[in-house]
Amino acid sequence: MNRLIYCVACMLAGLFMAGVAMGQETPYALTNANLFNGIDNRIFPRATVFVKNGKIDRVASANVSVPSHYTIIDLEGNYLLPGLFDVHTHLATLDQAARALHSGVTTVRSASVPAFQDIALRELAKSGKMAGPDVVASGVYVTPNLDETVLADPRLSELADGVNTDEELRKIVRINVDRGVDVIKTRGTERAGRPNTDPRQQVYSERQLRVIVEEAGRHGLSVMVHAHGDEGARAGVLAGARSIEHGTYISAQTLALMKERGTWLVPTYVTMDEMNEEQYDHVLRLRGRHMVPQLERVIRKAHAMGVQIATGADNYYDNASINRVSVEVEQFVRMGMTNFEALQTATVSSARLLHLANITGQITTGYEADMIVVPANPLTHIEALQDVLMVMSNGRVALKRIPFGIPRQ
Numbered sequence: 251m252n253r254l255i256y257c258v259a260c261m262l263a264g265l266f267m268a269g270v271a272m273g274q275e276t277p278y279a280l281t282n283a284n285l286f287n288g289i290d291n292r293i294f295p296r297a298t299v300f301v302k303n304g305k306i307d308r309v310a311s312a313n314v315s316v317p318s319h320y321t322i323i324d325l326e327g328n329y330l331l332p333g334l335f336d337v338h339t340h341l342a343t344l345d346q347a348a349r350a351l352h353s354g355v356t357t358v359r360s361a362s363v364p365a366f367q368d369i370a371l372r373e374l375a376k377s378g379k380m381a382g383p384d385v386v387a388s389g390v391y392v393t394p395n396l397d398e399t400v401l402a403d404p405r406l407s408e409l410a411d412g413v414n415t416d417e418e419l420r421k422i423v424r425i426n427v428d429r430g431v432d433v434i435k436t437r438g439t440e441r442a443g444r445p446n447t448d449p450r451q452q453v454y455s456e457r458q459l460r461v462i463v464e465e466a467g468r469h470g471l472s473v474m475v476h477a478h479g480d481e482g483a484r485a486g487v488l489a490g491a492r493s494i495e496h497g498t499y500i501s502a503q504t505l506a507l508m509k510e511r512g513t514w515l516v517p518t519y520v521t522m523d524e525m526n527e528e529q530y531d532h533v534l535r536l537r538g539r540h541m542v543p544q545l546e547r548v549i550r551k552a553h554a555m556g557v558q559i560a561t562g563a564d565n566y567y568d569n570a571s572i573n574r575v576s577v578e579v580e581q582f583v584r585m586g587m588t589n590f591e592a593l594q595t596a597t598v599s600s601a602r603l604l605h606l607a608n609i610t611g612q613i614t615t616g617y618e619a620d621m622i623v624v625p626a627n628p629l630t631h632i633e634a635l636q637d638v639l640m641v642m643s644n645g646r647v648a649l650k651r652i653p654f655g656i657p658r659q
Contacts, residue, residue, distance in 0.1 A: 475494055
């Protein structure tokens, strides 16, 4: 027992000391950058970006002088752009958070975790004890059957028999709020990723979803609704959801309603596409054969109609994860978006979805210093997002590939 306590203490001390090192705010000057700022459909050549106290202090030309107390990172003509957003994740461990960050994702929205791990990850990143990504936490799923999730909080045991009545729905929202969530996740339809479920089948009615949205709204929170089938998605839109997650069978009429009401679509195409791969259950592969092209049709139509779209990979970022938000962006280009439009779904548009448009998502003076570096122009080579050379999160260098970008004083 003593040895176990000692090991845990050492681990926590190591995490703390790492946090102290990362928490020291080093001012940086990122020089010789080909800059995509997230707003303009162009590259600004040979730019210099000054970073101070975790923020973008100034964006300047190549001819600017750099004060001696700044650490210079020469980007050598590589391409600097805003950090990516993944607005549908299930991060629950430190390793998963690190993998997300190293793939270029500097902000995530959680789409539920088993036991409020997303809140802990958010606080670690906020305190500087973890490099990032920044987390918009949803806590536990508002769903009819909690199963093992009842173990996440003693108060959830009262909901072990189901979450269906108005009082039960309000109670689980309030428990999430009390734990400190930023958004509420619920469901409009069954899942697609299990062979014994029907993803078209509606779960919560419009009235039940409205109860969830109203209770969340009392606490200043928005609601994200998992929905593959059209009925469940439409119920979510009518109830006032901020976003529909997946949306595989959404009709043109429901898309028009989403456009009218400003409801966002987070299609998570890469995860659906993964269902066709060999390691998946035979039933799921059969399901994927028709669901994947159907979801592509929805994305194409949503884009053509002007529905707001954001990037989410529905990813755990575990050892087996192969889908990344960069692949989602590349697929959007294949489906008809311009590179600029697709890049914005993963940056400024996702920032708007999360009510962070004045904080991050673009390289502008006063914004958080959340940036990545890639080797080619993403406005002409979207695949460059899959080769991340450097990640800066809240002004801290979280990834720097050697020999690229060796800092000099």
